Amino acid sequence: MTMATHEIRMTVNGAPHQLRVESRLLLVHLLRENLRLTGTHIGCDTTHCGACTVLLDGEPVKSCTVLAVQADGAEIATVEGLEQNGKLHPIQEAFWDKHGLQCGYCTPGMMMTGYALLARDKQPSETDIREAISGNLCRCTGYSNIVKAIQSAAERLRQQ
Amino acid sequence: MTTPKTSPEVCGMGHSMKRKEDPRFIRGRGNYVDDIQLPGMLHMDIVRSPFAHAKIKSINTEKALKIPGVLAVITGETLAKYNLHWMPTLMSDTQMVLPTEKVMYQAQEVAAVIATDRYIAADGVEAVEVDYEPLPVVVDPFKALDPSAPVLRTDKKDKKDNRIFHWQAGDKAATDKAFADADVTVVQDMYLPRIHVASIETCGCVADFDRVTGKLTVYMTTQAPHAVRTVFALVAGHVGLSEEKIRIVSPDIGGGFGGKVPVYPGYVIATAASVVIGKPIKWVEDRMENLQADSFARDYHIHAELAAKKDGTMTALRIKTIADHGYTDAAANPSKFPAGLFSICTGSYALPNAFAEVDGVYTNKAPGGIAYRCSFRVTEAVHCIERITDVLAQELKMDPAELRMKNFIPPEKFPYKSALGWEYDSGNYPAALRKAMEMVGYEQLRKEQAEKRAKGELMGIGISSFTEIVGAGPSKNFDILGLKMFDSCEIRVHPTGKAIARFGTKSQGQGHETTYAQIVAEELGIPAAHVQVEEGDTDTAPYGLGTYASRSTPTAGAAGAMAARKIREKAKKIAAHLLECSPDDLVWETGKFSVKGAPGRSKSIQDIAFAAYTNHPQGMEAGLEAVSYYDPPNLTFPFGSYIAVVDIDRGTGAVKVRRFVAVDDCGNIINPMIVDGQIHGGLTMGLAPALLEEISYDDDGNITGGSFMDYLVPTAMETPAWETAKTVTPSPHHPFGAKGVGESATLGAPPAIANAVVDALSHLGVRHVDIPITPEKVWRLLKEKGLAE
Numbered sequence: 043m044t045m046a047t048h049e050i051r052m053t054v055n056g057a058p059h060q061l062r063v064e065s066r067l068l069l070v071h072l073l074r075e076n077l078r079l080t081g082t083h084i085g086c087d088t089t090h091c092g093a094c095t096v097l098l099d100g101e102p103v104k105s106c107t108v109l110a111v112q113a114d115g116a117e118i119a120t121v122e123g124l125e126q127n128g129k130l131h132p133i134q135e136a137f138w139d140k141h142g143l144q145c146g147y148c149t150p151g152m153m154m155t156g157y158a159l160l161a162r163d164k165q166p167s168e169t170d171i172r173e174a175i176s177g178n179l180c181r182c183t184g185y186s187n188i189v190k191a192i193q194s195a196a197e198r199l200r201q202q
Numbered sequence: 203m204t205t206p207k208t209s210p211e212v213c214g215m216g217h218s219m220k221r222k223e224d225p226r227f228i229r230g231r232g233n234y235v236d237d238i239q240l241p242g243m244l245h246m247d248i249v250r251s252p253f254a255h256a257k258i259k260s261i262n263t264e265k266a267l268k269i270p271g272v273l274a275v276i277t278g279e280t281l282a283k284y285n286l287h288w289m290p291t292l293m294s295d296t297q298m299v300l301p302t303e304k305v306m307y308q309a310q311e312v313a314a315v316i317a318t319d320r321y322i323a324a325d326g327v328e329a330v331e332v333d334y335e336p337l338p339v340v341v342d343p344f345k346a347l348d349p350s351a352p353v354l355r356t357d358k359k360d361k362k363d364n365r366i367f368h369w370q371a372g373d374k375a376a377t378d379k380a381f382a383d384a385d386v387t388v389v390q391d392m393y394l395p396r397i398h399v400a401s402i403e404t405c406g407c408v409a410d411f412d413r414v415t416g417k418l419t420v421y422m423t424t425q426a427p428h429a430v431r432t433v434f435a436l437v438a439g440h441v442g443l444s445e446e447k448i449r450i451v452s453p454d455i456g457g458g459f460g461g462k463v464p465v466y467p468g469y470v471i472a473t474a475a476s477v478v479i480g481k482p483i484k485w486v487e488d489r490m491e492n493l494q495a496d497s498f499a500r501d502y503h504i505h506a507e508l509a510a511k512k513d514g515t516m517t518a519l520r521i522k523t524i525a526d527h528g529y530t531d532a533a534a535n536p537s538k539f540p541a542g543l544f545s546i547c548t549g550s551y552a553l554p555n556a557f558a559e560v561d562g563v564y565t566n567k568a569p570g571g572i573a574y575r576c577s578f579r580v581t582e583a584v585h586c587i588e589r590i591t592d593v594l595a596q597e598l599k600m601d602p603a604e605l606r607m608k609n610f611i612p613p614e615k616f617p618y619k620s621a622l623g624w625e626y627d628s629g630n631y632p633a634a635l636r637k638a639m640e641m642v643g644y645e646q647l648r649k650e651q652a653e654k655r656a657k658g659e660l661m662g663i664g665i666s667s668f669t670e671i672v673g674a675g676p677s678k679n680f681d682i683l684g685l686k687m688f689d690s691c692e693i694r695v696h697p698t699g700k701a702i703a704r705f706g707t708k709s710q711g712q713g714h715e716t717t718y719a720q721i722v723a724e725e726l727g728i729p730a731a732h733v734q735v736e737e738g739d740t741d742t743a744p745y746g747l748g749t750y751a752s753r754s755t756p757t758a759g760a761a762g763a764m765a766a767r768k769i770r771e772k773a774k775k776i777a778a779h780l781l782e783c784s785p786d787d788l789v790w791e792t793g794k795f796s797v798k799g800a801p802g803r804s805k806s807i808q809d810i811a812f813a814a815y816t817n818h819p820q821g822m823e824a825g826l827e828a829v830s831y832y833d834p835p836n837l838t839f840p841f842g843s844y845i846a847v848v849d850i851d852r853g854t855g856a857v858k859v860r861r862f863v864a865v866d867d868c869g870n871i872i873n874p875m876i877v878d879g880q881i882h883g884g885l886t887m888g889l890a891p892a893l894l895e896e897i898s899y900d901d902d903g904n905i906t907g908g909s910f911m912d913y914l915v916p917t918a919m920e921t922p923a924w925e926t927a928k929t930v931t932p933s934p935h936h937p938f939g940a941k942g943v944g945e946s947a948t949l950g951a952p953p954a955i956a957n958a959v960v961d962a963l964s965h966l967g968v969r970h971v972d973i974p975i976t977p978e979k980v981w982r983l984l985k986e987k988g989l990a991e
Contacts, residue, residue, distance in 0.1 A: 066321065080237035081230015083456070085402040086489035090910035093402055121230035134228040138220060141879045145711025146227030147234065147402045147456030172918040179910075181402050181457045182711045184882030185918040 050114040054079065055123030063110045070094045070105035072113075073120060081121040081150045085179070092178030095151035096120045102158040104177070121150035124157070132198035133157050133191070142191030144182030152178050156192040160199055168193070207724070208792050213731065214724030215938065218875035222735070223715040232454040238408045238421050240482040244273065246472050247323035248487070249313040249330045250495065251305035254341070254566040254903020255354075256334035258301055261313055266329035271322035275330060276314040276475055278302035284441050286474050290433070292464060292682055293540065295366070295531040296357070297569060299467045299474075304337065306354065306529040307568050308903055309494035311467045316475050316483060339903040340364065343503065343526040343563040354529070354564045366531045366562035369541040371622045377557035380518035384509035388593045393972045394582050395896040396501040396526070396567070398493050399574050400915055401710070403456020405496060406486030407469045409476035416442070419449045420473055425462045425708055426748025427452040429685055431740045433465060434473070441477070452738035458710030459887070460573035463534040463750050464497050494908040497534075497570030498897055501526040502582045506590045509555075514600050516609045518555035519548055519621075521586060525562045525571065533571030534750070535578050536680045536687060542578030545622040546671040549587035550631045550841060551609040556621040566903045574948070575887050577672040577751035581949035584668045588953035589970065592664075596964055601648075602957065603639060606667050607632055617934070624671060626839045627941075628931045630867070635667050635843040637927060638865040642845045655965060658989075660850035661860075664958025665843065668950040672942040673756025673838040682747065688833040689757035690744035691765045693722060695826040697815040699808030700732040703765075706746010707758040708738045712880065712944055714754060717872045718762055724938070725766030726773075727793025727807050744829055752840070752942035755872065756933075761832035763937040768828035772814075776826075777805040779819040838933045838941035842866040844954040850962050852991040855981025857893060857959055859922045864950065867929045869941035878926055881947045885924050888951020890916050892973050963987075 045064040052059055054077060061076060073079045073096065085093035087106050094106040097119035124131040133153050136142065143149040152175060159166055159174040166174070171192045172185070180188060208214030226232055263275035278300035281287040291297050300311055315326030340346045340354060346364040355361045381387055407422040424430050427450040435445035455462060472485040487496070502525055509518040525541065527533065535542045541560035548556050562571075574581070591609075595602040610631040611618050618626040647663050654661045677686035690706035703722050707714065719733035737743055746758055770790065777795035778785040781803055788795040796804035805813075814826040847861040864881055871877050894914040897907045907913045932939030952973055959975050960968055966987045971979060984990040 064321070071320075074237075075239070078239070079230070080234075081232075083234070083403070084236065084486075085404070085456075086910050088489060088910060091402055091489070091915075121228075125229055130228070137228050138224045141221070141875050143224060143227055144713065144879060144883065145401070145403070145455060145457045146223070146232045147711075149227050150230045153228070168923075176917040176919045179402060179915050179917065181400065181459070181887070181915065182883045183879060184884075184886035184924060185921045186882045186924050187879060189918065189923075 048111050050111055052113050052115065053117045055120060065111060067110040068106055069108040069110050069113050072110040073105060079120050079122050083147055083150060085147065092151045092155065093148050095154045095178060097154055097158055100158065100161065102155050121153060124153065133195040136191040136195035136198060140187050140191040140194055142183065142188045148178060148180045152180065152188055156195060159192065160196050164200055165196060212723050212727055212729050212792060214720055215870065215872050217720065217873065219716055219720060219730055219873055221713050221716045222719060223713065234403055234454050234456055235406045235408060235421055235423050236486045240408060240410055243408065243482040243484055244316050244318060245320040245323045246475060246483050246485040247315050247320065247327045248311050248468060248491065249327050249332065250491065251308060251310045251312050253305060253334050253336050254308045254339045255306060255337040257304045257337060259333040259335055262331040265331065266315060266326040269322060269325050269329060271318040272315060272326040274316040274475065274479065275326065276300065276316065276471055281474060284474065286438065286470065289437055289465065289470055291530055291532040292534045293531040294537065294683065297530045297532055299470045307566050308905055309491065309568060314471045314475065316479065339566045341565055341567065341899050341901060341903050343524050343565055346563050346565050354566065364564040366527055366564060367540045368561050370559040371545040372557035373555065374557045377518045377520050377555040380555040381507065381509045381520060384517055385512040386597060387507060387509045388590065388597045389507045390590050390593045390970050392504045392506065392586065392589055392970060394500040394502040394504065394585055395974065396498045397574055397891045397895045398498055398897055398913065399459035399461035400493060400913065401457030401459055401461055404487045404489060404492040405462060405466060407472050408482055408484045409473040410482040411476040411480060413480045417447045417449065418443060418473065418477065419451060421451045421453055422469060423455055423462045424450065424452045425458045425710060425750050427708060427738055427740050428706060428745045429682060429747055430465060432685065433683065450740045452708045455708065455710035459575040460499065460534065460750050461496055462710065463572055464532055466496060490909050493897065493913055494905050495568050497532060497572040498568060499570065499572055499574030500582060504582065504586050506586050508590045508594050510594055514598050514605050514608050516551055516553050519553050521547060521558040523560040525560050526565050526567065527562050527571045528565055528567040528569040530569040531562060532569035536674055536682055538679060539578060543671045544579040544583045546580055546624060546669065547583035547587050548620050548622055549584065550611060550667050550669045552611045553621050558622065567899060573751060575884060575945045576949055577670060577945055580670055584949045585953050588666045588668060589956060592957045592960060593969055596969055602665050603635065603644065606635060606665065625836060626669065627836055627933045627935055629669065629839060629841050630929060630931050631667060631841060634841060634865045634867055634929050637929060638843040638845045638863050641925060641927060642847065642861060642863040647847060660852060660962045662848045662958040662962025664846045664954045664956065664961055666950050666954035666957065667843040669839055669841045670946050670949060671837050671839055672752035672945065673834055674751050674753055675837055676835060677833045685747060687747045688831050689746040689753065689761055690829065690831045691758055691761035692744045692829040693765045693769060693827060695769060695811045697812050699728060699811040701728050702734045702736065703762060704743040705735065705737045705758045705762065706744050707749040707754045709749060712754065713876045717876055718759065720872050721759055721762040722766050725763050726769060752944045755940045756834055756838045756936060756942045757832055759940060760834065760937045761830040764832055765828045765830035768830065769826055772826060773807060773810045775822065776810045776813050776818060780805050780809065780813055835935050838869065838936060840868045840941040840943060840946050842946055842950055844950045846954040846958040848955065848958040848962060850980060852984060852989055855977040855984060857975055857980060859889065859955060861925065862922050863925045864947060865927045865929060866943065866946055867931050868943035868946065869931060869933045869936065870939035872940065877943050880943050881926050882924050884945060884947025885951050886916055886921050887948045889921060889955065892952040892955040892975060894920065894974050896974050
């Protein structure tokens with residue numbers, strides 16, 4: 043079985059990449075296996091759990107259902123890009139402070155979804171936050187502390 | 203709340219220390235099994251059965267093997283050459299690794315494809331051709347027990363029926379008499395459906411056999427790495443695997459909840475393939491495989507009866523249960539407890555008489571019966587007693603809170619011997635319920651409910667006052683496959699006064715790296731920030747039975763304290779040497795030994811640690827380390843009272859949990875922040891089966907809830923903002939009075955929610971609703987009562 047390959051370019055966390063990929067390669071596998079950015083996790087393969095959430099041109103997408111070729115020319119942001127110059131992003135600090143994570147598996151996707159929410163809404167209500175993360179499943183935390191973490195991140199960002 | 207004895211710098215018990223494991227997780231730098239990539243690593247994918255029961259006529263691997271990159275297809279015949287096609291379950295039953303004759307449930311492993319990458323492995327799976335001849339399917343456990351049912355386990359020569367075991371506890375004659383003498387009796391059938399833990403990380407492994415050294419390393423999603431190593435050595439000894447050459451590494455685990463206790467066929471096939479091929483092999487299941495083939499929980503059909511006096515005093519409990527175990531008994535119960543700890547079913551009540559029976563049954567469904575964030579069937583027991591208590595309250599027209607208060611084991615009766623044989627360590631049940639009632643505003647809510655009822659609105663208040671049994675366990679009764687259920691800790695204090703502590707358990711998100719460090723900090727005064735905690739690598743950690751059933755704090759946490767106390771004993775001798783006094787003249791306060799009456803003369807644990815390597819007394823061994831294998835004298839009995847307030851939409855039948863108050867008592871608390879996090883998560887995993895989750899089957903044995911499209915894990919939208927509080931009743935036998943907390947909420951929440959829904963509908967004559975309480979179920983009830991809008 044031979045599969046067509048394609049030359050694609052994308053920016054991941056600000057760094058340019060040029061890769062030759064099979065048509066069927068999923069973005070999540072490109073990130074995890076080709077680029078070894080394993081912070082983006084796989085939880086369901088079917089767009090339900092959100093563990094694989096990354097930003098594609100600023101919009102949160104579930105990278106398990108995006109083909110790598112669809113991201114040709116795009117800017118991708120993953121959890122590994124949140125920390126800048128050795129300084130944690132406020133959403134990372136807030137997740138740590140508010141105990142917004144336990145096993146850590148859904149955490150990167152949660153933080154990317156939260157990051158995207160706060161980029162468009164500086165003062166989201168609790169309902170806004172719950173709605174925004176409703177496509178990201180967490181089995182450990184019961185969501186309460188994740189909501190608090192995103193509220194706290196919003197506050198930190200407003201004070202910046 | 204426990205007041206910390208140590209400073210924030212030391213950060214011993216009672217401090218809400220920020221978690222030490224989080225810096226890697228918030229940076230995406232955790233190391234989960236699927237993150238591991240070894241040189242030359244191959245990928246495995248599994249062919250699974252579309253049928254629930256079928257004869258395998260042939261498996262044709264030709265087309266698969268022609269795909270470039272497919273290196274091998276492993277079948278039952280392949281494994282049979284090495285006698286590895288069967289394996290024991292944790293309950294000493296047997297399970298196929300890969301079949302040679304027939305499949306017994308849908309999604310059963312049939313063959314495995316090894317390929318150079320995961321996409322090609324998946325292509326290979328598509329290309330394997332299996333010819334099946336369907337056989338009659340038995341889905342219903344009651345029908346499975348009918349003499350006319352086909353015997354499913356034809357592999358067992360003497361097996362003439364589908365019964366796995368009959369278990370019973372209690373005094374049947376005394377219980378029957380109490381029922382005969384009772385003023386009031388109530389009876390209720392209830393079904394606790396099959397559910398799945400659905401940790402967000404699925405199961406998988408990377409098996410890496412080194413042909414030169416003969417060493418097998420398996421990186422594996424397991425909650426019990428040491429037990430797995432021993433099981434591997436016992437079942438594969440005949441092919442040359444020897445225990446010192448087996449290393450099981452449980453790296454970061456993306457949630458376990460019991461689902462990562464069993465040894466699944468995938469692990470064994472990948473390991474066998476690595477040994478045969480001599481290369482590392484990765485197997486990671488997808489979500490549908492996870493939901494359909496990995497161990498389920500519950501599937502208990504309960505028939506419960508409760509007897510009481512007219513005034514509401516409970517006199518006897520009688521329970522008969524059919525437990526559907528699926529194809530094999532692969533539950534992860536302690537071996538002497540085929541029905542787990544179901545005998546905690548007398549709950550929080552001073553029930554003088556009780557008799558409980560459970561029959562385990564084979565059906566054509568995936569095997570399991572493991573806990574879902576629960577200590578061996580305690581959830582089933584709690585649901586049963588808390589639900590039937592409300593049925594009794596309804597029968598007697600008594601307030602369910604009043605009925606509970608009347609029947610609680612009084613605080614002064616502890617330690618309390620239950621009718622089914624447990625010795626409850628400590629408890630103050632009325633205090634927890636009173637606190638929950640105050641927090642929720644119980645009286646006010648009852649008034650609101652009456653007003654709403656008058657307007658035709660449906661609102662309910664549900665209570666659950668549970669008692670748990672965790673921390674297995676005393677080795678006289680508790681073992682898994684003969685391995686006693688102690689747990690362990692080894693602490694080494696370095697010359698500069700910092701320490702490494704290794705444990706026999708394995709965190710899956712519970713925060714052991716933080717809480718265990720706090721235990722050592724509490725006992726030795728070494729700042730928790732300087733106590734490195736490690737678990738999960740069988741080459742380095744001391745032997746232990748692992749993390750499940752809320753046993754980490756009761757067993758390994760206790761071992762941590764005991765190992766630290768051994769170190770303190772040696773430290774005392776070194777301090778006496780340094781201070782030129784008798785050890786008897788020294789007193790310990792956090793972090794230092796001082797001479798009695800001369801507090802200025804003291805040596806800190808750091809001074810002592812340095813001396814242990816540079817200036818230790820002649821005749822004493824150098825170094826400062828200790829190991830403890832802790833065998834608890836009893837289990838621990840966490841408890842709590844939960845109150846749920848629900849509103850029901852008459853148009854859709856949807857249940858909304860408006861408020862949920864949870865008062866927990868887990869004894870002394872190590873880290874209040876982490877305890878609250880455990881409660882929040884547990885409550886959500888209690889809400890889940892109460893309202894949403896069920897793995898169901900059709901009559902042909904097809905799974906109808908086998909993906910996240912149908913298996914509804916709660917999202918942030920369905921989950922309420924939890925209101926939590928604590929009472930503190932220390933365990934008298936645990937070294938620092940803790941009881942364990944990870945699972946209380948999972949078992950306490952479902953009956954509170956179910957009781958609230960029934961309470962909302964009780965004036966319509968509704969006495970019981972089985973979980974999950976879906977909108978459809980409620981809407982049908984409302985329609986029947988003429989109330990659907």
